[in-house]
Amino acid sequence: KAGVTQTPRYLIKTRGQQVTLSCSPISGHRSVSWYQQTPGQGLQFLFEYFSETQRNKGNFPGRFSGRQFSNSRSEMNVSTLELGDSALYLCASSLDQSSYNSPLHFGNGTRLTVT
Amino acid sequence: AQRVTQPEKLLSVFKGAPVELKCNYSYSGSPELFWYVQYSRQRLQLLLRHISRESIKGFTADLNKGETSFHLKKPFAQEEDSAMYYCALSWTGFQKLVFGTGTRLLVSP
Secondary structure, three states: OOOOEEEOOEEEEOOOOOEEEEEEOOOOOOEEEEEEEEOOOEEEEEEEEEOOEEEEEOOOOOOEEEEEOOOOOEEEEEOOOOHHHOEEEEEEEEOOOOOOOOOOEEOOOEEEEEO | OOEEEOOOOEEEEEOOOOEEEOOEEEOOOOEEEEEEEEOOOOOOEEEEEOOOOOOEOOEEEOOEOOOOEOOEEEOOOOHHHOEEEEEEEEEOOOOOOEEOOOEEEEEEO
């Protein structure tokens, strides 16, 4: 089975712009989660989608949004980019909505640099 | 609020020495604890979880609810164990992980 695929691998954007990141989960996985990883804050949960519905959301401003399509693929959008949004954005998929039953499988991430 | 603490940023040991990576958590309910590992230039991957009570690559971890700890142990470290290790917490019915800040394990020959 192919793993979690994230595109693009690298992005450079300017302050004020917006960006869309894409994630294709492992085939058959219905839950997709997004995490932000920075040297200062570590790994922080952004949101989780299951069957096209956002089930959980982390403590991030409304500029961060996402969605999930019927084929379980997910996109994450960040509007009005700030320098502090520079980070590695990780996508993870799992079979279902409970970590008890199915652990997360992570992608390689998208490295976003805001200048 | 839920929190995971990994007090050591770096743990350096020699090959063959025992290893213990510490993890303490803060959560009032029934937690689900995990250890994730990231080898150089590889993606973050699950190493083990407390509900499995299994040994993976010689590593074990026991959930101690009294001490709210989930330390990762291996009796004899190998050079290939060098990696970044993250302890993570979740709770039943949710796919939201709270991660610790990670511990870099460096095993020298």
